[in-house]
Amino acid sequence: MVEDSVIISARNVDFYYGDFQALKNINIDILRDEVTAMIGPSGCGKSTFLKLLNRMNDFVPGARLSGEIFIGGESIYAPEADPVVIRRRVGMVFQRPNPFAKSIYDNICYGPRLVGVKKPKELDELTEKALRAAALWEEVKDKLGKSALELSGGQQQRVCIARALALEPDILLMDEPTSALDPIATAKVEEWIKDSGLSIVIVTHNMQQAARISDKTAYFFLGELIEFGPTKELFTRPKEVKTENYITGRFG
Amino acid sequence: MKDAPEKTPPLDSPGIIRLQPKLSRAERGVKFFFLLCAVSALGSMFLIMIFLFMEAGGLFFSGDEGAGVGLKEFFLSLDWYPTYPDPSFGSLALVLGSLSVTLVSILLATPFGIGLAIYLSSVAGPRVREWLKPAVELLASIPSVILGFVGMVAVAPFMQNVLNLPTGLNVLNASLFLAIMATPTIASLGDDALSAVSQAVTDGSYALGATRWETISRVILPASLSGLSTAVILGLGRALGETIVVLMVAGGAAQAPHSLFDPVRPLTSTLAAEMGETAIGSRHYHALFALGAVLFVLTLAFNLLAFYLARRWREKS
Ligand SMILES: Nc1ncnc2c1ncn2[C@@H]1O[C@H](COP(=O)(O)OP(=O)(O)OP(=O)(O)O)[C@@H](O)[C@H]1O
Numbered sequence: 001m002v003e004d005s006v007i008i009s010a011r012n013v014d015f016y017y018g019d020f021q022a023l024k025n026i027n028i029d030i031l032r033d034e035v036t037a038m039i040g041p042s043g044c045g046k047s048t049f050l051k052l053l054n055r056m057n058d059f060v061p062g063a064r065l066s067g068e069i070f071i072g073g074e075s076i077y078a079p080e081a082d083p084v085v086i087r088r089r090v091g092m093v094f095q096r097p098n099p100f101a102k103s104i105y106d107n108i109c110y111g112p113r114l115v116g117v118k119k120p121k122e123l124d125e126l127t128e129k130a131l132r133a134a135a136l137w138e139e140v141k142d143k144l145g146k147s148a149l150e151l152s153g154g155q156q157q158r159v160c161i162a163r164a165l166a167l168e169p170d171i172l173l174m175d176e177p178t179s180a181l182d183p184i185a186t187a188k189v190e191e192w193i194k195d196s197g198l199s200i201v202i203v204t205h206n207m208q209q210a211a212r213i214s215d216k217t218a219y220f221f222l223g224e225l226i227e228f229g230p231t232k233e234l235f236t237r238p239k240e241v242k243t244e245n246y247i248t249g250r251f252g
Numbered sequence: 253m254k255d256a257p258e259k260t261p262p263l264d265s266p267g268i269i270r271l272q273p274k275l276s277r278a279e280r281g282v283k284f285f286f287l288l289c290a291v292s293a294l295g296s297m298f299l300i301m302i303f304l305f306m307e308a309g310g311l312f313f314s315g316d317e318g319a320g321v322g323l324k325e326f327f328l329s330l331d332w333y334p335t336y337p338d339p340s341f342g343s344l345a346l347v348l349g350s351l352s353v354t355l356v357s358i359l360l361a362t363p364f365g366i367g368l369a370i371y372l373s374s375v376a377g378p379r380v381r382e383w384l385k386p387a388v389e390l391l392a393s394i395p396s397v398i399l400g401f402v403g404m405v406a407v408a409p410f411m412q413n414v415l416n417l418p419t420g421l422n423v424l425n426a427s428l429f430l431a432i433m434a435t436p437t438i439a440s441l442g443d444d445a446l447s448a449v450s451q452a453v454t455d456g457s458y459a460l461g462a463t464r465w466e467t468i469s470r471v472i473l474p475a476s477l478s479g480l481s482t483a484v485i486l487g488l489g490r491a492l493g494e495t496i497v498v499l500m501v502a503g504g505a506a507q508a509p510h511s512l513f514d515p516v517r518p519l520t521s522t523l524a525a526e527m528g529e530t531a532i533g534s535r536h537y538h539a540l541f542a543l544g545a546v547l548f549v550l551t552l553a554f555n556l557l558a559f560y561l562a563r564r565w566r567e568k569s
């Protein structure tokens with residue numbers, strides 16, 4: 001059944017920062033185990049939409065929402081939904097690497113410790129697993145006690161990925177995860193995204209990147225979802241003129 | 253690479269032009285004026301210090317009043333009887349007096365100050381913060397003589413009656429008011445330290461499913477620990493140097509305190525109370541300068557500690 005493979009779905013989502021409408025009637029179905037890229041000009045609402053998916057917009061004063069967002073079939077803005085639980089299932093990696101001023105080990109264990117994992121053996125195993133998954137294990141296995149802030153930017157970003165993976169989330173949200181990284185570090189993170197097998201939603205300004213790593217692409221413009229479809233089609237045969245203008249650089 | 257130094261001509265060789273902004277006459281005048289300000293400020297501080305230590309030294313050398321006071325007596329004796337026919341000049345009771353009220357006041361002020369700092373930086377909304385932070389800082393501007401007055405006429409009799417004490421002017425009363433004075437310092441500087449933890453990092457914590465309290469206790473507090481200790485130590489310095497409040501409510505007895513309810517005589521109030529009554533050049537006069545020097549060294553030590561912690565904090569972040 002098609003329905004089963006939908007992991008995120010948004011229905012008639014309008015979103016406001018105070019009086020300013022940042023998202024207009026968004027409807028989208030994102031499939032399980034796919035990489036979904038979000039592109040669009042600056043200020044079009046990509047980050048806003050992404051942060052709705054793990055309720056990080058709850059912290060913005062004056063934020064309002066109408067419509068519904070389902071993750072795994074559950075409405076995440078229903079009154080009984082617990083944002084803390086949602087954020088454990090929906091991990092997030094930010095634009096700039098933001099590791100805690102703690103050791104690499106403590107960074108990875110942060111999430112698991114919050115949910116009550118205490119046994120050293122369990123934490124050790126989970127750290128290795130998460131760091132391997134983020135393709136960082138070989139580089140840091142001998143210095144897990146070192147401060148994460150002493151790593152390079154690319155390594156820090158992978159610590160942040162591993163930190164999110166340690167909670168074994170269903171979904172990983174990434175907001176321009178490589179925009180602060182050099183090409184080599186970017187390549188490593190991209191490689192990881194392609195091979196991870198996770199459901200990933202990634203915001204990017206880099207259209208080549210979207211083309212390289214994503215299965216589906218969504219094009220946002222001024223708070224609207226203009227077009228959403230398989231990446232190859234969207235980049236070779238866009239249905240909308242606005243999309244075509246954007247991807248061919250005739251935008252603005 | 254080895255012969256590189258030889259290729260670099262010496263900086264003062266002919267043909268080397270030193271680049272610098274060209275200053276007009278007026279600009280040079282202004283520059284000179286500010287240099288003068290800086291030099292005179294530093295110079296006068298330095299002169300005061302020299303004066304302080306020279307006058308303090310007079311205590312330890314023999315003079316008109318006989319042999320000098322021994323270092324051992326000055327630092328280790330509890331007896332401060334400067335006006336007796338057979339005077340003694342032990343500073344220990346006064347130092348203990350200062351340290352006791354300072355430490356107790358910090359024990360009282362730290363939880364309040366840090367708590368307030370946490371509230372300001374991480375709990376209060378922008379609207380509450382907008383008026384609360386200036387209000388807290390305003391608390392620091394209450395003249396200390398007013399606090400001392402309240403301690404004297406309101407808190408002291410109350411304490412004396414309720415706890416059935418010989419006097420309500422004691423360590424606890426003084427510490428209470430010193431704590432009131434140190435709290436705004438700690439809260440304001442502590443808030444700065446906590447607010448310096450970047451939003452990006454706290455977002456990272458929330459995004460991993462941490463609650464607000466988990467984020468404060470596991471991320472924000474550890475990351476700002478040295479900033480917070482700086483705040484506490486500067487608050488401590490404020491309490492240590494405070495004069496009027498302790499003069500009014502600490503009780504004034506030069507003795508080593510054994511409980512919170514003993515009256516004490518801190519260094520500052522001793523200086524303020526006795527300096528006007530001594531003959532210039534007398535032994536007592538020199539002894540007061542020696543107390544001043546001790547106070548100066550203690551304060552300096554606290555400030556250096558704060559400076560050191562603040563620098564370590566900056567290096568880490
Ligand atoms: N906290 C906020 N308060 C008010 N308006 C906001 C806030 N955050 C974003 N906006 C506005 O909402 C719109 C969408 O912002 P958003 O950050 O989602 O854009 P974006 O597509 O991620 O842009 P970029 O590519 O530059 O990151 C912008 O017009 C922005 O000014």
Ligand SMILES: [Mg+2]
Nearest residue numbers: 046047048175
């Ligand atoms: Mg953005």
